[in-house]
Amino acid sequence: MSSQITINRKWCKSCGICVAFCPKKVFDADRDGAPVVARPQDCVACTLCVMRCPDFALKVEKEA
Ligand code: SF4
Numbered sequence: 272m273s274s275q276i277t278i279n280r281k282w283c284k285s286c287g288i289c290v291a292f293c294p295k296k297v298f299d300a301d302r303d304g305a306p307v308v309a310r311p312q313d314c315v316a317c318t319l320c321v322m323r324c325p326d327f328a329l330k331v332e333k334e335a
């Protein structure tokens with residue numbers, strides 16, 4: 272499975288929650304603490320990151 276992960280940079284405040292809580296470690300943090308989609312192929316589209324993001328900055332769509 273793969274997923275399309277979109278980060279809305281205007282809304283993201285670099286809190287690091289998605290980086291810390293993704294069970295598949297899909298995100299890395301850059302030097303400012305902002306998430307980077309480092310391993311999109313590992314995403315299982317559980318949407319935990321979407322639900323935990325306090326600023327609704329993440330979107331995850333399943334791809335066939
Ligand atoms: S949907 Fe799940 S596996 Fe994919 S990036 Fe978010 S928390 Fe990680």
Ligand code: SF4
Nearest residue numbers: 283284286287289324
């Ligand atoms: S949880 Fe949301 S606001 Fe926090 S770093 Fe991730 S995308 Fe940005």
